[in-house]
Amino acid sequence: MKRWISFLLAFSFLCLAGCGAPTVGDVGTSGQIFAMDTVMNLTLFGERAESALESARTEITRLEQLLSRTREESQISMLNAHAGDGVEISVESDLAGLLAFAKSVHQALPGCFDITIAPVMDAWGFTKDAYRVPGEEELAELLELVNSEDLLVDEQASTARLARSGMELDLGALAKGFAAGRVQAAIQAEGITCAMLDLGGNITALGSKEDGSPWRVAVKNPQDTGTYVGVLSLTDATASTSGGYERYFEEDGVRYHHIIDPKTGAPAQSGLLSVSVISPDPLLADALSTALFVAGEEEALDYWRQSEDFELVLCTQDNRVVVTQGLEESFRFDGEELGYTYEIARR
Amino acid sequence: MRLPAAERRRPGPGDGIIAALVIAAAVVLLLLLRPASGDVLTATVLLDGAQVGQYDLSGVEQSFLLPLEGTAYPVVIELQPGRVRVAESGCPSQDCVHTGWADSPGEQIICLPNRLVISLSGTDHPDFDAVTG
Numbered sequence: 078m079k080r081w082i083s084f085l086l087a088f089s090f091l092c093l094a095g096c097g098a099p100t101v102g103d104v105g106t107s108g109q110i111f112a113m114d115t116v117m118n119l120t121l122f123g124e125r126a127e128s129a130l131e132s133a134r135t136e137i138t139r140l141e142q143l144l145s146r147t148r149e150e151s152q153i154s155m156l157n158a159h160a161g162d163g164v165e166i167s168v169e170s171d172l173a174g175l176l177a178f179a180k181s182v183h184q185a186l187p188g189c190f191d192i193t194i195a196p197v198m199d200a201w202g203f204t205k206d207a208y209r210v211p212g213e214e215e216l217a218e219l220l221e222l223v224n225s226e227d228l229l230v231d232e233q234a235s236t237a238r239l240a241r242s243g244m245e246l247d248l249g250a251l252a253k254g255f256a257a258g259r260v261q262a263a264i265q266a267e268g269i270t271c272a273m274l275d276l277g278g279n280i281t282a283l284g285s286k287e288d289g290s291p292w293r294v295a296v297k298n299p300q301d302t303g304t305y306v307g308v309l310s311l312t313d314a315t316a317s318t319s320g321g322y323e324r325y326f327e328e329d330g331v332r333y334h335h336i337i338d339p340k341t342g343a344p345a346q347s348g349l350l351s352v353s354v355i356s357p358d359p360l361l362a363d364a365l366s367t368a369l370f371v372a373g374e375e376e377a378l379d380y381w382r383q384s385e386d387f388e389l390v391l392c393t394q395d396n397r398v399v400v401t402q403g404l405e406e407s408f409r410f411d412g413e414e415l416g417y418t419y420e421i422a423r424r
Numbered sequence: 425m426r427l428p429a430a431e432r433r434r435p436g437p438g439d440g441i442i443a444a445l446v447i448a449a450a451v452v453l454l455l456l457l458r459p460a461s462g463d464v465l466t467a468t469v470l471l472d473g474a475q476v477g478q479y480d481l482s483g484v485e486q487s488f489l490l491p492l493e494g495t496a497y498p499v500v501i502e503l504q505p506g507r508v509r510v511a512e513s514g515c516p517s518q519d520c521v522h523t524g525w526a527d528s529p530g531e532q533i534i535c536l537p538n539r540l541v542i543s544l545s546g547t548d549h550p551d552f553d554a555v556t557g
Contacts, residue, residue, distance in 0.1 A: 297557025
């Protein structure tokens with residue numbers, strides 16, 4: 078009998094211990110970094126995660142010093158300071174490549190993407206958080222300075238210059254994507270094959286989760302950012318989202334958001350609330366999320382139909398979630414209760 | 425006098441009662457000690473990456489305002505049963521105030537000028553690893 082009772086006691090306490098304890102697993106090595114006007118949360122898995130995280134921090138610091146236009150010593154600030162004076166500015170080779178890429182997006186989607194938009198951003202106060210509504214004449218004058226064709230880049234010589242005085246560059250529309258790609262390369266060089274890089278809501282999923290399943294990335298509801306229109310299953314891909322809800326101010330009852338249409342100089346009114354671009358290329362995802370938000374649904378889907386290297390989740394002002402065909406199996410729509418209808422765009 | 429082995433090992437009615445009580449106690453403890461599903465929500469407040477406070481929102485019984493110390497701009501957070509928000513901020517962008525209430529595990533409120541992050545976690549784990557947007 079004593080053995081029987083002992084067995085029961087042991088069994089019961091084993092049950093208690095097992096059920097009450099928190100789940101133990103590898104939660105990875107995480108770090109939080111404030112840089113590029115955002116918060117970055119990096120979670121890395123693997124034996125060399127600690128040193129890889131340090132490499133990531135070093136790379137982000139380097140990029141911030143390179144790309145920021147509010148740091149006087151950055152190469153972007155140098156380019157801006159010498160606008161129109163004919164001086165070729167030597168830049169890092171990866172910055173020359175980035176500027177050339179920005180020009181290529183400008184050419185692919187004319188009027189939807191322009192990194193020379195900085196003077197207009199300043200006029201709205203989005204650079205220094207000193208918001209105001211500029212007048213039409215002021216905007217018309219500033220728009221004269223906006224044209225990426227007057228950004229001259231020599232990738233071979235690693236030099237660049239702005240052709241006209243008063244022009245300025247702002248890389249806010251692609252800096253996080255560029256950083257994600259560079260951080261990904263840095264940690265992969267340390268042998269990391271499994272990581273989640275959250276650069277201010279631009280999510281890069283490296284590899285799959287440790288159990289082999291895809292990373293699950295929720296897409297914010299632009300009308301209530303505490304809820305989600307759906308969940309993406311991602312492996313080796315970036316999801317980058319642009320939406321007017323991210324940064325805005327209100328004046329006289331009107332809301333003005335921070336994504337400026339280079340054609341009008343005013344916040345883009347394209348009928349979209351948010352655009353998420355999913356691509357293996359973090360830089361492409363970041364740049365296109367801004368460009369296609371400005372472009373609007375029809376042009377965005379036309380551009381997607383001509384391309385092979387990205388997919389889209391569009392949230393429209395008339396409460397539709399439009400997902401491109403390539404995500405049909407990897408997107409779970411959760412927006413019905415939020416008042417959205419669901420559509421799949423096909424080629 | 426020693427009983428034969430077979431007779432000594434045979435359980436009596438009293439033994440059965442003891443065994444039943446042990447099992448019942450185990451089940452009761454199991455129910456009492458297991459984490460309650462979905463009803464524990466914690467707000468962790470980080471300033472420049474360092475934790476400055478942690479609040480059990482499921483234990484909050486009435487609304488209260490909490491001014492934060494050590495921030496670049498004055499910030500007041502408001503705690504209510506099951507949710508938290510930045511009620512006031514002296515920061516220029518006001519993005520943190522615009523975020524509104526956060527009430528689910530995985531949500532974050534961020535005030536960049538103050539390098540402030542309020543993160544929610546809980547026993548009711550979200551079924552995603554990250555959020556884009």
